[in-house]
Amino acid sequence: MTEQPALQILKGHTVHQRSIPFVHRFKYGLALIDLDIDRLDEADAQTRSFSVDRPSLFAFNRKDHGTRRDESLRPWAEDQFQSAGIELEGGAIRLVTFPRHAFYKFAPISLWLGHGPDGDLRGILYEVNNTFGESHTYVAATPDSSRHQHGTDKVFHVSPFFDVSGTYEFTLKRNDEQLSLVVATKTESGQSHVATISAKTAPATSAAFIGIALTKPFSTLGVTMAIHWQALKLWLKGAKYHPKPKQSSVRTTIATSGSAARKTAPIPETTV
Numbered sequence: 001m002t003e004q005p006a007l008q009i010l011k012g013h014t015v016h017q018r019s020i021p022f023v024h025r026f027k028y029g030l031a032l033i034d035l036d037i038d039r040l041d042e043a044d045a046q047t048r049s050f051s052v053d054r055p056s057l058f059a060f061n062r063k064d065h066g067t068r069r070d071e072s073l074r075p076w077a078e079d080q081f082q083s084a085g086i087e088l089e090g091g092a093i094r095l096v097t098f099p100r101h102a103f104y105k106f107a108p109i110s111l112w113l114g115h116g117p118d119g120d121l122r123g124i125l126y127e128v129n130n131t132f133g134e135s136h137t138y139v140a141a142t143p144d145s146s147r148h149q150h151g152t153d154k155v156f157h158v159s160p161f162f163d164v165s166g167t168y169e170f171t172l173k174r175n176d177e178q179l180s181l182v183v184a185t186k187t188e189s190g191q192s193h194v195a196t197i198s199a200k201t202a203p204a205t206s207a208a209f210i211g212i213a214l215t216k217p218f219s220t221l222g223v224t225m226a227i228h229w230q231a232l233k234l235w236l237k238g239a240k241y242h243p244k245p246k247q248s249s250v251r252t253t254i255a256t257s258g259s260a261a262r263k264t265a266p267i268p269e270t271t272v
Contacts, residue, residue: 006042008034012199020192031212037073049209059100084139086123091115140255152255
């Protein structure tokens with residue numbers, strides 16, 4: 001298997017559609033970074049428009065993920081994988097996330113792709129964040145398949161216009177050329193919401209990052225602005241407001257393989 005660059009770009013778009021009790025849909029262009037968490041020095045040196053743990057046009061800070069401390073990301077990620085019985089045996093872990101831009105970062109979801117020594121994908125961490133500074137991780141094993149589907153109970157408050165109930169179904173496709181992610185929220189009344197990401201892989205060059213800054217502003221600072229703008233539209237349409245509940249001390253949940261979400265076992269948080 002050919003080793004991927006330490007840093008790559010994914011350019012595409014995201015679509016969100018609410019179906020219950022009314023239809024509300026929006027679409028924005030976005031750009032993500034895909035980097036090897038064990039090769040951050042290489043990623044830092046790859047282009048002048050991107051840096052690791054220091055200011056630049058675009059950047060990646062380790063403190064934005066995992067334990068939220070200035071330390072290696074691998075121990076935290078391996079602990080999450082091992083909680084679901086996933087052993088990587090030293091294989092690469094690639095993180096797909098929104099880059100930090102203009103000293104700001106918010107990533108509604110980040111994907112940690114854990115591989116075995118031969119490059120086979122063994123597990124996924126779906127790291128979900130809300131705009132209140134809270135985070136929860138759904139971890140899932142990946143059977144030998146190019147299309148990975150996982151189900152889990154929804155246990156984390158994401159939007160004030162949805163309560164914390166129902167189930168998630170994650171469907172992920174990732175190869176060298178592209179990424180496709182579908183996150184469907186289902187309740188007793190049916191599918192209430194679906195969010196998708198569709199993006200193609202591109203080389204991480206200075207020209208590419210400058211192009212992103214000019215053409216896809218909603219990939220970075222604008223993502224939070226877009227969330228609040230769409231929240232205002234939902235409120236004006238009459239969507240019910242749900243106050244944010246206190247976050248549980250349980251910060252990791254095991255998702256199951258397959259399309260139907262089942263009761264899942266939460267894992268007590270071991271690091272703060």
